Amino acid sequence: MEVGKPAPDIAVKNAQGELVDLQDYQGKAVLLDFLSKTCGACLASIPELNKIQAQNSERLVVLSVATDLSESELKDFSKSNKIRYTLLADQLGITQERYQIIGYPTLVYLNRQHILEKIEQGLTTNPNWVAEVNRWVEKQYQ
Secondary structure, eight states, X not given: OOTTSBOOOOOEEOTTSOEEOGGGGTTSEEEEEEEOTTOHHHHHTHHHHHHHHHHTTTTEEEEEEESSOOHHHHHHHXXXXXXXXXXXXXXXXXXXXXXXXXXXXXXXXXOTTOBEEEEEESOOOOTTXXXXXXXXXXXXXX
């Protein structure tokens, strides 16, 4: 996996047990958020990701890939943590392996052509992070 190269496909399921593919979001920028249900920093980033998704609902898709939840657990986890974007299960660890995830949270920025633009690991301490992501999304449509 390399910045500037096409993103690997994802092998995940939604809460209904349906396979989800990056092609489902053709033409939209994608922010992949890799998380673990036991990761405090992952849980702390949920309000900001909710805000980013709400502010960019027509132009960006936030996909949270949980590596330790089953499809049957997604709905309750989303509800209890007030997640307002798509939460997906990577039960077999295929997507985690393809994206070479070694820690949580990890954010992967994919442009509208699903080319990897940026990878961020760990919880950001940047107070302007939401504004920076919004500017990145805006740039995708110029």
